[in-house]
Structures are given as structure tokens and as C-alpha cells.
Amino acid sequence: DTGVSQNPRHKITKRGQNVTFRCDPISEHNRLYWYRQTLGQGPEFLTYFQNEAQLEKSRLLSDRFSAERPKGSFSTLEIQRTEQGDSAMYLCASSLARTGNYGYTFGSGTRLTVV
Amino acid sequence: AQSVTQLDSHVSVSEGTPVLLRCNYSSSYSPSLFWYVQHPNKGLQLLLKYTSAATLVKGINGFEAEFKKSETSFHLTKPSAHMSDAAEYFCVVRHGSSNTGKLIFGQGTTLQVKP
Numbered sequence A: 001d002t003g004v005s006q007n008p009r010h011k012i013t014k015r016g017q018n019v020t021f022r023c024d025p026i027s028e029h030n031r032l033y034w035y036r037q038t039l040g041q042g043p044e045f046l047t048y049f050q051n052e053a054q055l056e057k058s059r060l061l062s063d064r065f066s067a068e069r070p071k072g073s074f075s076t077l078e079i080q081r082t083e084q085g086d087s088a089m090y091l092c093a094s095s096l097a098r099t100g101n102y103g104y105t106f107g108s109g110t111r112l113t114v115v
Numbered sequence B: 001a002q003s004v005t006q007l008d009s010h011v012s013v014s015e016g017t018p019v020l021l022r023c024n025y026s027s028s029y030s031p032s033l034f035w036y037v038q039h040p041n042k043g044l045q046l047l048l049k050y051t052s053a054a055t056l057v058k059g060i061n062g063f064e065a066e067f068k069k070s071e072t073s074f075h076l077t078k079p080s081a082h083m084s085d086a087a088e089y090f091c092v093v094r095h096g097s098s099n100t101g102k103l104i105f106g107q108g109t110t111l112q113v114k115p
Helices: none
Strands: A005-007 A010-013 A019-024 A031-037 A044-050 A053-057 A065-068 A075-079 A088-095 A104-106 A110-114 B003-006 B010-014 B019-021 B023-026 B033-038 B044-050 B056-058 B064-068 B073-078 B087-094 B103-105 B109-114
Touching: A005 A088, A010 A019, A019 A088, A019 A110, A031 A075, A031 B103, A044 A065, A044 B103, A075 A088, A104 B044, B003 B087, B003 B103, B010 B019, B019 B109, B023 B033, B023 B087, B033 B064, B033 B073, B044 B056, B044 B064, B044 B073, B073 B087
Parallel strands: A010 A110, B010 B109
Antiparallel strands: A005 A019, A019 A075, A031 A044, A031 A088, A044 A053, A065 A075, A088 A104, A088 A110, B003 B023, B019 B073, B023 B073, B033 B044, B033 B087, B056 B064, B064 B073, B087 B103, B087 B109
């Protein structure tokens, strides 16, 4: 494994279009997180999966956002009808749920620009 | 509710001089605290973590942090700054009231290192 992989690295889209991002976590990691980072701010939690189950969603995740992790491996984050306020860096992280283990590995992120 | 406050949005030091990045935390639980670094166009990298073991935590690249419960602080230090240390630094607390393991980030501190 070479870490957490995110694709694409950059995405420019027109307002109103749908976009989908992909995250491939470290293979043995059963937890997967999505965060959003806007310019000059720290990352904010969006949602969390344990295996294929989506167990928590932030209030930041409006109805236009949906995330899946169909086989407990890779995950996708889709944004429908994008708005300019969706412009941000979307970060994925994975970890292994194990008592005392707090090792999170972050991907390099997908930078979304909505024009 | 848990939170972290980074007391300086921007810190500027000369190469070879000490670095101090300040962080205060708020937590109803015994916190797990982290420092992450983010270089431009790169993913978040873990510098060090505190998980209720030794209060003085040593991390990578010569960084260390001391957990002070009486002061609710977790400041990051380095004896001698290097040009390659210039980056964004985030103080982070692990959310303790749920089992998700989600992370709560501070606003970040930009470290500038002058030659």
C-alpha cells in the first residue's frame, strides 16, 4: 500500500453540475472518513464509515451530498447541483479501529472549484 | 463539546531559532490530542500524538509537545527551525463522546521560516 489515494486531484465544474470523488483507503483499514477544508480553515468532519456502513453524518452534509462505501473498500463522495460554496478541498482519511490505535492516514485531497 | 483553539494564526521565526505553536483544548473527557502538518499541495502528516501516556510527546522531525492538564494546553515546540518546516500546522482533538474516532481540527497556524 502506498497510502490513501484520492482522485481526481483537481476538479473544476460549473455551478449546477454533479461531481463525484473517489477515495481508496489503506486496504486493511476498516474506518473511512471524509473531511472538507475551505481556504484558511482546518478540515471539518463530513461523514464516517465503518466497513460499508455509514455510521455518522455531519450537519454540514446537506441533502445534495451523498457518500458510499459499497464493499467496505473504496468510497465515493457525490455532490449534486454544485454551488459555489462547495468549493473546497475534500479530504479522505482511513484508520484501523483497534483499542489504543489512533493512526489516521490522510489522502492528498481533491480540490473542487465551482465556477 | 470538545474543541481546540490555536492561539496564533501566523508565526514567523528565523532559521535556527526555536519554534512555539500554541494550542489550548477543551474536553469533557481525557483527550487524545494530535499535531498535524500540511505542506502545500500535500496531504496531512501526523507529527505526534498524545493518548494519555507520557505527557511529553516526541514526534517526527525534532518536534515535541507537552500535555498540560492544569493549563489545558498542548503546545508544539522545536528547538531549531529549518526552512523545510514552513507549512500549516493543525492542533487536533479526537472526539471522545462517540465511537467514530472523528477528529476536530483547530483553525491552523502558518509557520514562516526566514533565512
